[in-house]
Amino acid sequence: MTTFLEHLQYPFFQRTLLACLLVGGACGLFSTFVVLRRLVFASVALTQLSSAGLGIAALTGLGALPTSLATTILGVGVLGMVRSNGKSRTDNFIALLYIGGWAASVLLFAIAERGDTEIAAILYGDILGVLARDIYAFIPVALIVAAVVIGLSKELLFVSFDPETAATYRIPVWLYDTLLFATLGIVIVFAVKMLGLLLVFAFLVAPGTAALLFCRRLPSATVFAVAFACVMAVVGLACAAGLDLPPGPAVTFAGLVLLGLLWCVRAAQRAVASGREGLPSRSTAPTMLRSAAVVLALMLIAVGLGAFAAHIGIGAHDHSADHNAQPVGQDATSAADAPGTGDAADQATDYADSMGDELPNVEELLNP
């Protein structure tokens, strides 16, 4: 905690915390709807399309925000059309959007020759490099989200809960759906630019999941989700500061750990309540534990097979460059000065070292 407070003296860390709280709060407002409406994969597809927009910007030199916004809104439009056509297999289209967004972003960054480093910055975020102007740009977005989610909560709830009956009350279901998706898309565009895909996705899913464990009404679930996102941000950044970890994954992992703890509390509550009433337990804990044991066993088998394969020499030389954002302990000035770039030089050196003799000497090729 002391390290966390010490880090809070640095402006870059203050900006990081503020960005996490703002994005967490905005995504937390949405999170319950995202989980309830099974929009989890739709939101990850939109985040991927947003990164494809950033790829277009990298390639063409256009502004990152307009291109990212354009691709995301395009995705929102496709999503809206597909969902309104009840006969379509929505999940397939969402998967195609996701795959398309992913492939497009990788290809575009590769063509733009900003490859791995830029992709890594988008994926994992460069949250220590958040700029003040990004935060200022996000504030109106957060206010719009709050206005939409709070102001239209009863309409959004009705069209989400029972769209067929809502239509008989002359409620334009398609309009509210589009509004929800479009607002979600805008949040994603601005948030991904600051914090990266992974963290934004975590903020969209974990808080709502946690809220629905405990809350029996939408207003309380929304408040819970926002609070959870803020706690997740603070705990994650504190861990990152204290343990010198990359902050984006640390916040994401903190969210998962908190979610796991809350799930345990909820399972215990249910077991106690069932025991008190003399009813058979409705808890899913035993099933979950059995499933976890099976998964663990399969993982151990897979690891064992992998180790055996490595021992007998099957498989190519494996190398994975460290794509993570820089740890918190890195020099504050460099973190603030180099947003979104990561440590390109170190990665390039690592890569060259890893390839060893397989690569020709570039200087020899250029100056024979």
Add this chain to the structure above:
Amino acid sequence: MVSDMTSDRPLLHARDLVLGYGRLVVLKVQELTLRHGDYVGVVGPNGAGKTTLLKALTGILNPMSGAVSISSPDASRPVSLGYVAQSTSLDEGYPVSTMDVVLMGRISKAGPCRRFGADCVEAAHRALERVQMAHRCDWPFCELSRGQQQRVLLARALAGQPDVLCLDEPTNFLDPGAQVSFMQALDDMRTNEAMTIIVVTHLLQAVVKHASRVWLVQGGGLRALSNKEDIENELSYSLGASRAEGKVLP
């Protein structure tokens, strides 16, 4: 009271309706008229198009051709509809209480960007009392039994004080005693509140007893029966025919 409100102008009129999904035509209706205060029972074998018809009349489904026109007896406001869907295809994971669900029926009255006022809450309470669910108003909707959920959904439809109440197999999850009293309650509403009711049901005896008219949906078409003897004769005939074809009306 019903006779006072009944005018020559139909409340609902449809002509040359073709209903279906995609390219599949489910039902063709030449002409269909509903007058204020009617209690219409829609009967027919499974898959005949009863629900499709109800969806078209409520505006959920756009006809492939033809049109449904609804004219309000009160020119100052549009006709308000109350609708209870066939089966509870609702996601039970939603964090909503019984009262939240019933208040949805008042959404048109509350207006956008505004909270439900005291009048909405009062109307919702009254509706819950009518279906004997007032004691469960704070309960999570997901923790109610199917039968209770069905009654809450009826309360939601009633909370909006509808001119036309459209019910799609509303007695599905009710016990036999509750089914009979439910159909009787609908008859009382029609009599006391001049409500127009369209109910899709397989309770043929109740239809014969309470409904003023019957729409028999069968073989891709619709026949309107208004004479009591006709209704009894046709339903018994249709029931026999359906059984002979292996399509049993429960």
